[in-house]
Amino acid sequence: MIKVSTYTQPSRFMTLAAQFMPWIAGFTLCAFSIGLYLALVSSPPDYQQGETVRIMYVHVPCAWMAIGVYIFIASLSAVFIIWKYPMAGIMARSAAPLGAWFTFLSLLTGSLWGKPMWGTWWVWDARLTSVLVLFFLYLGYLALLDAFEDRLQGLNAASILAIVGAINIPIIKWSVVWWSTLHQPASITRMAAPAIHISMLVPLLVMTLAFIGYFIWMLALSIRVQLISLRIRALQIKLVHQSFKKAA
Amino acid sequence: MDLIQRFGSFPFYVWAAYGSIIFGAALLSLKIQRDLKAKTVELKKLEAALKLQSRPRHEA
Numbered sequence: 001m002i003k004v005s006t007y008t009q010p011s012r013f014m015t016l017a018a019q020f021m022p023w024i025a026g027f028t029l030c031a032f033s034i035g036l037y038l039a040l041v042s043s044p045p046d047y048q049q050g051e052t053v054r055i056m057y058v059h060v061p062c063a064w065m066a067i068g069v070y071i072f073i074a075s076l077s078a079v080f081i082i083w084k085y086p087m088a089g090i091m092a093r094s095a096a097p098l099g100a101w102f103t104f105l106s107l108l109t110g111s112l113w114g115k116p117m118w119g120t121w122w123v124w125d126a127r128l129t130s131v132l133v134l135f136f137l138y139l140g141y142l143a144l145l146d147a148f149e150d151r152l153q154g155l156n157a158a159s160i161l162a163i164v165g166a167i168n169i170p171i172i173k174w175s176v177v178w179w180s181t182l183h184q185p186a187s188i189t190r191m192a193a194p195a196i197h198i199s200m201l202v203p204l205l206v207m208t209l210a211f212i213g214y215f216i217w218m219l220a221l222s223i224r225v226q227l228i229s230l231r232i233r234a235l236q237i238k239l240v241h242q243s244f245k246k247a248a
Numbered sequence: 249m250d251l252i253q254r255f256g257s258f259p260f261y262v263w264a265a266y267g268s269i270i271f272g273a274a275l276l277s278l279k280i281q282r283d284l285k286a287k288t289v290e291l292k293k294l295e296a297a298l299k300l301q302s303r304p305r306h307e308a
Binding site (some may be wrong): 025036040049050052055056058059062097099101104108112115116182193214217218221222224225228229232236238239242246 | 254255264266281284288295
């Protein structure tokens with residue numbers, strides 16, 4: 001039986017990532033090109049929102065990624081804290097800037113959608129505020145990583161924050177149900193059939209696939225950066241030791 | 249021609265949203281790739297320095 005850990009060993013990961021990188025990049029670029037065509041050319045305007053509805057095809061995948069990446073980080077943080085599995089910490093650390101970026105872009109595109117539809121760039125309703133809290137959680141996680149001299153201590157503190165902060169995820173999801181918000185309720189991720197026409201659902205799903213591909217692509221690159229940084233640190237220590245030995 | 253006219257009818261907000269996504273994705277990917285390049289160069293330099301230092305004195 002092949003163990004998962006076989007594929008997550010740093011050296012094995014580097015080889016695998018190098019092999020799959022062109023495929024992931026190709027998939028992402030293809031999905032994004034098709035998604036752009038479907039979103040901007042073939043999908044119809046909305047009967048109420050008109051052409052502005054096209055913002056949905058980038059805003060919704062961005063928001064899904066913001067939440068999905070956070071769940072990914074919180075799960076990896078739990079693995080890291082419980083089993084002290086180093087690669088989980090490295091993966092969570094690498095995913096955090098990407099998640100923060102998705103959250104920022106979802107807030108920005110949401111604002112650009114809100115202005116023509118609601119007449120305001122921002123409103124302190126439960127959905128928007130809880131997503132802003134998610135953005136601050138990402139920033140807090142990133143700040144904690146580098147707040148300690150000892151990298152491991154920083155990763156431990158950040159992991160605890162990620163796990164505790166996961167409480168915000170159900171709040172984001174159910175905020176539109178629990179409170180009266182300006183933000184619309186779920187149209188796709190609900191128990192009944194999606195309340196969106198197939199001509200709009202397909203571009204949305206293709207765009208989501210493109211965003212997932214982009215995340216995997218960038219995550220693989222970021223993990224490589226992290227692994228090389230660790231190797232550099234180890235070599236620097238070795239170099240200093242050798243210098244001392246020679247001098248003695 | 250039709251397509252250009254159609255695109256022209258899209259509100260500014262649509263282009264701003266797509267522009268920010270494309271620009272944002274490109275910026276992030278450039279940053280990560282630049283980091284990767286810089287770290288790879290640093291690693292190679294360190295490996296060379298370590299190799300040089302571990303050689304016996306008469307050879308160096």
